[in-house]
Amino acid sequence: MKTDKSSPEPGDRQFTVAIIFIVVFLILLAISLIDYFVEKSLELIKYVGTLFGGWVGMIIGFYFGQRPVDQLTQNLKEERARTDKLTEQLRSTEAEMWKRVEGKTGG
Secondary structure, three states, X not given: OOOOOOOOOHHHHHHHHXXXXXXXXXXXXXXXXXXXXXXXXXXXXHHHHHHHHHXXXXXHXXXXXXXXXXXXXXXXXXXXXXXXXXXXXXXXXXXXXXXXXXXXXXX
């Protein structure tokens, strides 16, 4: 069965849509800044900022906030495995120590 390399992965499509959205926002912001210098009115800037600002912030937060969370999750898994290993070592050492103590006391 052949795989179609021309179709992008779902994550690639999301990223492409996000980039297009941000580029459109920057273009509209540039147009509204030009309008401000020509018309001396902040109405268009307020409208563009209000309409797109939250969405752009959410997109940026998603893409920049995702990597640290993934890294922290991986670190937590590694630390959990290390803790489990140390706990098992302590339990086996404890059992050996009790055997020694019981052997010395004639138990």
